Amino acid sequence: MGDFNDILAKDKRIGQRVKTHPNTEFLQCVNECQVEDVKASGSFYTWSNKQYGDDRIYSKIDRIMANQSWINTYEFAEAVFLNEGIFDHTPGLLTLYPNVISGKKPFKYFKMWKTHPSYESDLKEIWRQSGNGSKMFQTSVTRAKIDLDSIQNQLQKSPLDSNLHMLEKEARGKMIKVQGDYNSFLKQKSKVDWIQQGDCNSALFHACIRQRLRQNRILSIERLDGRRVHEPEMITEAFLEYYKGLLGTKLKQRRKVDVGISARGPILSNEQSTDLMKDFTREEVKKAAFSIPGNKSPGPDGFSSSFFQDNWELIGEDISDAVIAFLESGNILKEINSTIITLVPKCKCPNSVKDFRPIACCNVIYKIATKLLSSRISNILPEIISHSQGGSIKGRFIGHNIMICQDLVRHYHRKANKPSCMIKLDLQKAYDTVEWEFLEEVLTGLHFPNDVLLFSHGDFKSVLYMLQTLKLFSLTFGLHPNAFKTAIYCSNMQEECVNKIRQLSGFMRHDLPFTYLGVPICAKKISRKESETLAYWSQIIIMPKRVLKSIEAICRAFLWKGQAVFYGSGAVAWDNVCESKATGGLGITKLESWNKGAMSKYIWAIANNQESLWLRWVNSVYIKGQSWWSYSASVHSNWYWKRLVALKNQILSLHDSAEFQRHKYVIKAGYKMFNTPKPNTHWSKEVWSRMNTPKHSIILWLVMLNRLKTKERLIKMGIMVQEKCSLYEEQAENIQHLFFSCRETGHCLKEIKEWLGWNARASNVQQLVKWIGRAKISKFKRAVYCVATAAMVYCAWKLRNSVIWQGAKIDANRLVEEVKWNVKARVQFLFPKKLSSVDKECDSIKINVDAALFERNRSYGFGLVARDSNGLLLEGCTTLVYGVVEPVLAEVLGIKEALSWVKEAKWQNVILESDCLCAVQAIRSSLDMISTFGLIVKDCKNLLASLINVSISFVKRSANLVAHSFGKAAILFPDRRFSLEHVLTDLLPCLVAEVYG
Template structure:
């Protein structure tokens, strides 16, 4: 351990010097290189045959891709936003996350144990120290040891299991644990994050494993009052439910057991967070129990480990907090300028996962599922938690996999049932847990589980589980289901109905595409861009012609699907196809954006400006996500966003006599600029991609 720590300390000045010389002002460097790249591209557009300018622009563009990637990585590490993996490179999201973390990590004042509010940093620190010293029981003297006779009354692990638990950690286990830590998480006391150890494992892995193994051997062991029984800290109670008969004597004996636990462990029940639930007891008896325990009185339903517990069917009113959690997240994001693609990532990675904990425990009411879906749908289309009317595309279609024409969102109802399959599997395999044992003892007894029928007088929840068991029997081979380890993902795939696959999935959702471009292209294919001409206006046609000329692309296709089909069937390398698909998606987006600016900002677009912007966007995106393995003929190809095509962009009138994708004059444009522009872009982009 000492050798590793010493070497890490010696390395810090070297890393600090590297950081100062190369990353001291990373944001300023990124902006400087971007301005230089823009100027080079402007000069190159005026003199497209200049070889010197081509090479200069290529070098500056590579510098920008490197600086931009470093900046995004820096912001992601600083914000600790692990969920930001896909979506747009929206730095406002990073900055908002950084500000949120800064606010959360600051404690301006606190009430100490004496009930006084303190706001000085030293007093705040001392208040925390005093609280945790008292909480962990350091003030208690002469605690009792764990009684051997008491422990033998409960289940004990076997000697083999004990040996396995207390065995030394192997180097493979230490490496696996180290590599499971996200690199953007906060560094340890030594100042080094997990990225450092992961990237340099060949150099530091051996000494790191040795140091960690030594630390675990010397610093961890049995609790001093539990060494005789070989009990570690994992055996201590946290949140528990204790049951007894409904009389004063039974409760008294229960409290004596808690007192013994307190004297042994030093842990005292928090009376402000502990409660008693009564059933069938007289009021005078209830009063005696409350006076003796000092606990609060509560009624069902109550929350245990974050989930409502009650003896009846769970109602929608019991799940209000679930919708509130989702709405609270949306309220934080509502002020941020997120694109459709950015909101899609948040729905998939955050909002659609909040319910998963509840869904694995209970069958959610249909009303709750509809409410969650409504909130997610509203956020996707409007960025808010509530919306009037339906979305551009139905929720059921959104839940289709991308290869079937959807967005791959989670079908909450089906996922809930798939999660319940796990309980069916546990009962079938008689898993060693209290609930399964109780079910077999009270309900199933000696019956065959797969042929079992729920009695009429049984609870609603049990009857629901039995009906889900019948669904498992219909959908799967129950023998294979029982013998294999069950995964919720497998059950979900069985429940979700398959649909016809679309042939444009790879082109629309290619990795090289900018996500927000892909989303609008998908929306255009669905014919859900809220414009009249559907990208068939004269301006879109001019843009398509110029992009085809830039890409040296000969095709007669004039619809989006036809253009994508041409890309798919072209006898070219995958990389070339992806660059063409990226150009198509960018064209759809930029036409859509140009129409918005025309309608809402009265900014008249020019074909040459739009195509130049497209070239820049495609080139920058291609360099940013450039695959490591690209054939030389592709890397040197003139149109693949690495150097400008020799063809110049023909100047055109700013806009046709008929306004860009305009509506009839007697119709007022709706207030959604995004919806208004999107449709027009799609059609013309379809032509762009045809080649």
């Protein structure tokens, strides 16, 4: 904890005179040390330079950070940053609270319940009763585990009993099923929606659950009077006091709504009224019920929509009748009309009761009814809601309002322009302050957004009328502007007039630019600084080329160096990289072309006279009845409009106008329109075969483009090197020689051809690829030949680099074995049943490693398992170490132990597998990390480089269960080695299960 004198991200510092980007060293240090901020409240910015006006700067440079182990140990810790007072830094106070008893947990339905054998028969009883869902699961797990243990104990006595084999298979299937239920339980609690595939991810789910619990805890809060309270009862009382005062008050002199206002606006036709009043059907109720995501938080009854969706055949008819009866009669049970209020922080560092947003969690039956009503109303909303409302209306795009706003402020920076005024109004939300009688009066007639822009002339009288109208609105509705978020923007107005307006309104004066709906609003052409946070801007404005080039530079640096910054040229020009794979590129999107393709939809909309407020605006202000395709923008037009017209002219040069506007516009087609088509290469399918190892394909791609940095190419680049081949010094090194005219690589090609029965006369890589594309062979054989070609190129290039940079010895036979091993490993990974088609007698050894933590004993262990190609155990090993380490550190220590084991045994052709993706990626990476973890990773890299044909790969947890079992056994059987004949009986079942499925 303390003053780190640097920020982690650019949003951690505000002010006019600040650096655009933070230093990367601090961020790298935090990542390598694996620390994060302790849950914090109070002041978000912890330092101020105490200057005035535009010179004031705020930064978050004081932090209280901890690693995951500390956070798990002190899960009720909170850091409070107080006001700085007369100093420039805010004091940070770390409090370690005792375990907070949050009371009895409410009933909640979990999707895993539906897999219980008696679920359907007990559904009515479960519906009526409350309970803890996890207990039912725990009973199932216990029973399944007891069954499996019992059968496996009998198998130890009679290992050849086929009946017991069948019983074990059934019990194991039951256990796997229940484990899947548990995974479903964790996923539902963690609310992780983006994971669709992969292994059980239980560690991720647990981490997400812990993180959500930490963030949702309110350990202390500041009351309205400024006092901070810590006791749970006092915290509850503080919130109740705040919301009673906010929601329980009424305006003393509320203005009544003039009933003629709604009548003067759009009115529903008889046909629309009849359509709204139609009876609801059961099909509509079902559609509404199934449109509610199943992972949303339930209401007071504890049932999420997944319960209704899972059991619709059983309960759907009753639910449909209940919802329809409510909609017809207007009567609803109090239990259904109840909600649970959840407090969600409005800001990153909530401090006061005002800093939380109340969210209502409604019952699903209530949600279904509101879904039905909203679906009916959504069809007629475009007819009755003003076109000035762009968002939340079907068929309208909020970007149109942003572009109109850009037009209205385009003269704000010109001194010769007439006085103008704009108020960016932020209304306090309906849950903050609302007059319920007003809602009853206007529910069917009016619709108000939260963020409003008001424009007027710059004379005092015009602005005064606008403020009076706003006050009348507040007195009627009960919604008041948020004085802290509402801002006034003035252009060429007298300072005396501006001060009067500020005093009358209580609003602050701001200057352009400002952000509206995520997009910068500015009078001048948008600059690079204002374009830093892209969001969805590229669909609303034509982005500056410098911004797009900066993004592409980051992508280019990551592709060639794995870094964010890279100065120099890549192996292939970026324009060629952005070509499709079929035409010789990598298929990366060209940002400028995509931006133009996205913006072309507005050109298409104007050409087809699409109905919207923005189109009416541009037709009235700019086009004025002229032909769109022959229109030219005047010099006084807005900067974005000039760019749009220039884009229109570019489209005319590429496309026929009638053909362009005939079909419905799709951005994908627009993107293609701005890219010059190139002929397809003859080798793309072979280079990018789905079966190829990706890193092998990249090297083969560079070879086919003749962009690999051989000695011949380095000399052309002006780099003085010896031109002779490093593998066979009699000839110059170039693509043609290295693949495969060289004696060493040519020997490899000959051996691989014989091994695969490959009857091709081709003698270099270009001929090989061409032969594969033209040969009449099976798809599987074609894929294997592609894998072999890419592996030969990769391994040959790797050997050449090892000879140059590490002084490795040239061993042609070792090169052949490495290629064979790569081919077999790839086929085994993708098509395990077809491995015999490549090589039935595979001599490789597979080693699995896993770590286990024993927190109660303050120790950790490793499980190492070596097996042959048939899955039979060669040797197993358990190791126990006393001490407390992070899980990822234990995993990388286990990998180091496994590599040392391989070196001691002098094994070759080894596949080392771990289920720790972080450790595997770190070992494969070329980056060095200055930390304990980084030092151990470096040792692993050195060990790996000293071994013959040994590689490390990541596997899912489900594929690493044997090593996991050995790791868990380290606490009972420490520092032991086992052969197949002497393996422990407790570990034998997992070995048998993996071999025989």
